[in-house]
Amino acid sequence: MTYCDPTIQCRVLLTLFLSASVASCHSADNLCTSPLVTSCHECLSRGPQCAWCFQEIFLNGMSLSERCDLAVNLESKGCEMQFIERPGVKVEVNTTLPSTQVAPRDLLVQLPPGGETSFVVEVKQLERYPVDLYYLVDVSASMQENLDRLKTVGMALSHRMRDYSSDFRVGFGSFVDKPVSPYINVHPLKIENPCKDYEIQCRPAHGFIHVLPMTDNMTEFTRVIQQQQISGNMDTPEGGFDAMLQAAVCQKNIGWRPEAKHLLLLMTDQPSHLALDSRLAGIVVPHDGNCHLENNAYTKTTNMEYPTIGQLAEKLMDNSIHSIFAVEQGQYKWYEDLIPLLPGAYLGRLQKRASNLKDLVIEAYKKLLSNVELEVAIQDHHVHRFHINITAVCPKGSQATGINKCSNVKPNQTVFFNITVSMKDCPSEEEEILIFVKPVGFNETTTVRVRPTCSCRCRELGRCLDERDDALCGAGEEQDDLSPARDCKLGGSGPDCSGRGVCVCGKCVCDHTNLGTVNGNYCEVDDFSCPYSHGLLCGGRGQCISGECRCESGWTGESCACPASTEPCLSEDGLLCSGRGKCVCGSCRCDDPRRSGQFCEKCPTCDYSCQSHWKCVDCHLSNGFSKGKAKECNRTCSPLVDYVDGIPDVMSESVKQCLYPSSDKCHYKFQMNSVFDSAQIRISRYPECLSSQQYYPTFIGVLLLTLLLGLLILVVVKFLLMRKMWTLRESPIYDMTNKDSGYIPTHNEKTITYRRDQPLEMHIHVHKMPLKEVWQ
Numbered sequence: 095m096t097y098c099d100p101t102i103q104c105r106v107l108l109t110l111f112l113s114a115s116v117a118s119c120h121s122a123d124n125l126c127t128s129p130l131v132t133s134c135h136e137c138l139s140r141g142p143q144c145a146w147c148f149q150e151i152f153l154n155g156m157s158l159s160e161r162c163d164l165a166v167n168l169e170s171k172g173c174e175m176q177f178i179e180r181p182g183v184k185v186e187v188n189t190t191l192p193s194t195q196v197a198p199r200d201l202l203v204q205l206p207p208g209g210e211t212s213f214v215v216e217v218k219q220l221e222r223y224p225v226d227l228y229y230l231v232d233v234s235a236s237m238q239e240n241l242d243r244l245k246t247v248g249m250a251l252s253h254r255m256r257d258y259s260s261d262f263r264v265g266f267g268s269f270v271d272k273p274v275s276p277y278i279n280v281h282p283l284k285i286e287n288p289c290k291d292y293e294i295q296c297r298p299a300h301g302f303i304h305v306l307p308m309t310d311n312m313t314e315f316t317r318v319i320q321q322q323q324i325s326g327n328m329d330t331p332e333g334g335f336d337a338m339l340q341a342a343v344c345q346k347n348i349g350w351r352p353e354a355k356h357l358l359l360l361m362t363d364q365p366s367h368l369a370l371d372s373r374l375a376g377i378v379v380p381h382d383g384n385c386h387l388e389n390n391a392y393t394k395t396t397n398m399e400y401p402t403i404g405q406l407a408e409k410l411m412d413n414s415i416h417s418i419f420a421v422e423q424g425q426y427k428w429y430e431d432l433i434p435l436l437p438g439a440y441l442g443r444l445q446k447r448a449s450n451l452k453d454l455v456i457e458a459y460k461k462l463l464s465n466v467e468l469e470v471a472i473q474d475h476h477v478h479r480f481h482i483n484i485t486a487v488c489p490k491g492s493q494a495t496g497i498n499k500c501s502n503v504k505p506n507q508t509v510f511f512n513i514t515v516s517m518k519d520c521p522s523e524e525e526e527i528l529i530f531v532k533p534v535g536f537n538e539t540t541t542v543r544v545r546p547t548c549s550c551r552c553r554e555l556g557r558c559l560d561e562r563d564d565a566l567c568g569a570g571e572e573q574d575d576l577s578p579a580r581d582c583k584l585g586g587s588g589p590d591c592s593g594r595g596v597c598v599c600g601k602c603v604c605d606h607t608n609l610g611t612v613n614g615n616y617c618e619v620d621d622f623s624c625p626y627s628h629g630l631l632c633g634g635r636g637q638c639i640s641g642e643c644r645c646e647s648g649w650t651g652e653s654c655a656c657p658a659s660t661e662p663c664l665s666e667d668g669l670l671c672s673g674r675g676k677c678v679c680g681s682c683r684c685d686d687p688r689r690s691g692q693f694c695e696k697c698p699t700c701d702y703s704c705q706s707h708w709k710c711v712d713c714h715l716s717n718g719f720s721k722g723k724a725k726e727c728n729r730t731c732s733p734l735v736d737y738v739d740g741i742p743d744v745m746s747e748s749v750k751q752c753l754y755p756s757s758d759k760c761h762y763k764f765q766m767n768s769v770f771d772s773a774q775i776r777i778s779r780y781p782e783c784l785s786s787q788q789y790y791p792t793f794i795g796v797l798l799l800t801l802l803l804g805l806l807i808l809v810v811v812k813f814l815l816m817r818k819m820w821t822l823r824e825s826p827i828y829d830m831t832n833k834d835s836g837y838i839p840t841h842n843e844k845t846i847t848y849r850r851d852q853p854l855e856m857h858i859h860v861h862k863m864p865l866k867e868v869w870q
């Protein structure tokens with residue numbers, strides 16, 4: 095009969111479609127990356143697609159949030175596979191449990207928050223089942239006729255059922271109502287015999303009495319029915335639900351067989367009391383849903399409320415019970431409204447004197463078996479956490495009635511249910527959450543054990559939640575390193591991680607800022623807070639540590655822009671900046687602000703007269719042109735002088751030729767570059783002197799020449815004056831009348847008297863110019 099032999103792996107038949115729907119999302123809408131994510135737990139909570147890298151050396155020093163990303167991104171960023179905490183959806187099927195009709199029986203589902211998974215549950219209705227039918231009969235006075243009918247119907251039904259069932263058993267129980275006011279008349283005599291008014295002997299009212307456990311001995315069944323007596327009560331509704339619940343949950347007493355189809359037939363001509371009706375009788379304790387039978391009588395009937403419909407439905411489900419309501423016309427409507435609330439229930443119209451009872455049961459059984467319906471139950475306080483979508487895939491010839499039900503399913507046909515489970519959020523505690531997938535009326539259930547994957551193997555960097563996972567956490571030898579003694583303070587003081595990160599297990603995990611990246615063991619290194627040079631942080635020649643450039647060797651300065659060596663400042667003469675300046679940051683800073691040039695060698699505004707260098711030349715001369723002693727000459731000239739054997743005549747504006755007269759007869763030639771004055775003073779080693787033989791003749795020559803020239807001028811002047819005198823005598827124009835023309839006073843005498851307090855006489859003698867003299 096079984097279609098899935100437990101010894102054979104049921105997997106073959108078990109078409110399980112797993113579709114782990116891990117949304118592939120692209121970086122544009124990547125939920126995982128957020129600076130707010132600082133732990134694996136937070137990361138996984140962001141969505142099923144998020145993964146966490148717990149590799150310790152991953153992106154060393156990077157912000158923690160970098161560890162949360164899509165798994166593919168983490169991998170491309172360099173996180174090794176085994177260090178990626180990926181919540182992934184996993185479905186494991188436990189094939190160890192035998193199953194005849196429902197497969198799989200046991201599923202383990204790993205779900206991350208927000209994750210979703212689908213699986214398929216197969217349900218197959220067998221051809222023939224053992225059947226347990228329990229007659230639950232309302233024995234209030236009005237039911238007398240029905241009860242009489244039952245005495246005869248038992249045997250006949252048993253015969254009819256052989257066509258449908260391999261093994262048919264029946265049981266019997268009776269009910270009236272809670273035996274308290276106002277449901278019954280509490281007059282002592284009426285309690286004893288509620289039918290006293292009708293002069294009939296009937297038995298006291300009762301909540302529920304279990305009369306006959308399941309049996310296949312129809313003789314016995316008939317015997318018991320015949321013994322049944324009518325009872326009585328006062329109000330119209332009866333305590334049917336109270337009795338149903340007990341009949342459902344008291345599995346042992348009733349004798350329900352696990353392998354059988356359970357049919358609970360309720361025969362009544364009245365509606366049933368509902369939970370809160372019991373308050374009329376002052377009963378306020380809610381029904382606890384448990385079996386309370388003692389000596390086959392329901393003991394809590396006067397203490398506990400009627401069950402709610404939900405409670406009843408749940409208990410019927412749990413105990414795989416199909417309920418059949420055989421009610422009379424008058425109450426049909428009332429029960430019709432109730433049926434949709436009770437899974438696997440059948441409502442049939444009971445005719446007068448229960449004449450159709452046999453057919454009704456057969457009809458109900460056939461109908462109930464042809465319906466395959468799935469119900470899902472989630473552990474109480476987790477209901478809100480899950481969303482479950484069921485889609486029934488009905489076999490040929492059947493109809494889907496609702497999403498979770500197929501009707502008209504024939505024996506041997508299989509119904510597939512595609513079940514999608516999604517978990518919205520994580521439970522506060524690590525626990526396995528049970529979801530029961532139960533086909534109505536079947537003795538088999540699928541247990542889905544949901545294991546929320548909300549926490550990580552490694553909760554934090556390098557620290558394992560579970561010691562067994564040490565290897566996975568990649569921290570085997572690092573464990574000691576993570577002792578609390580190790581701190582995150584640079585140099586043992588100051589804020590943790592330089593105030594730019596968080597200390598996790600003694601290791602800094604640096605913040606992520608928009609300015610740039612922060613890293614280093616103490617988050618002390620960054621790429622933005624140091625001086626720049628040539629557009630590069632620390633000139634590209636150093637590390638930025640705690641806001642200061644730490645330069646590569648050979649470089650110095652705030653932004654590592656300065657060569658550490660003074661070599662660039664060495665002028666040709668081997669001195670720093672020609673001895674006229676200091677070497678600052680690889681270039682010369684001249685002492686004399688007028689100076690310039692790479693080595694302070696230029697000085698266009700300095701004094702360049704030849705004389706200004708005489709002192710210098712003199713110094714060199716007095717040192718005898720010795721290179722060693724030249725340095726003793728003053729700075730102003732000592733290093734700048736070059737001694738040459740002879741000064742060539744250079745015709746250049748920048749070169750000045752000078753003489754230094756060392757004595758009367760000798761001079762030293764020197765040459766000075768007016769732009770590059772310093773190094774370019776070149777002094778001729780040898781003086782140029784005039785010898786005495788050469789000197790005197792020249793001198794006398796010049797002297798004689800001067801005398802001769804003077805005489806010549808005198809002669810010429812005399813001659814010109816004589817000519818003038820001649821011309822004056824002959825000219826009438828210059829007739830001086832009475833005056834002696836030969837007399838021209840040679841002096842003019844004037845006496846000028848200035849009037850003052852003490853008159854002072856001044857005599858000014860002005861030589862009179864002789865008239866005849868030529869004045870030029």
Ligand SMILES: *[C@@H]1O[C@H](CO)[C@@H](O)[C@H](O)[C@H]1NC(C)=O
Binds near residue numbers: 189
């Ligand atoms: C399968 O289910 C049985 C019974 O529930 C259980 O004992 C067993 O450990 C499960 N096996 C696996 C692999 O989950």
Ligand SMILES: *[C@@H]1O[C@H](CO)[C@@H](O)[C@H](O)[C@H]1NC(C)=O
Binds near residue numbers: 311312313317
């Ligand atoms: C069936 O029940 C009757 C009376 O209750 C009894 O006499 C008979 O032995 C029973 N049959 C079996 C097979 O138990």
Ligand SMILES: *[C@@H]1O[C@H](CO)[C@@H](O)[C@H](O)[C@H]1NC(C)=O
Binds near residue numbers: 223352
């Ligand atoms: C369920 O019912 C079937 C058919 O009657 C039976 O073979 C199987 O053993 C039952 N399963 C359980 C768990 O009782």
Ligand SMILES: *[C@@H]1O[C@H](CO)[C@@H](O)[C@H](O)[C@H]1NC(C)=O
Binds near residue numbers: 484
């Ligand atoms: C349930 O699944 C069906 C079919 O896959 C789909 O049409 C429907 O929208 C789903 N309902 C919900 C609430 O997800």
Ligand SMILES: *[C@@H]1O[C@H](CO)[C@@H](O)[C@H](O)[C@H]1NC(C)=O
Binds near residue numbers: 095097505
């Ligand atoms: C149902 O399946 C069983 C076993 O596989 C087979 O013996 C039986 O004939 C089938 N019944 C129908 C109606 O197909």
Ligand SMILES: *[C@@H]1O[C@H](CO)[C@@H](O)[C@H](O)[C@H]1NC(C)=O
Binds near residue numbers: 111113212512514
């Ligand atoms: C089950 O339902 C899910 C979601 O509606 C769907 O993705 C999947 O393909 C379905 N599986 C089958 C076997 O129909």
Ligand SMILES: CC(=O)N[C@H]1CO[C@H](CO)[C@@H](O)[C@@H]1O
Binds near residue numbers: 709713727728
């Ligand atoms: C030769 C010469 O010029 N010597 C001078 C060098 O400079 C010092 C002071 O700087 C003077 O005292 C020397 O007279």
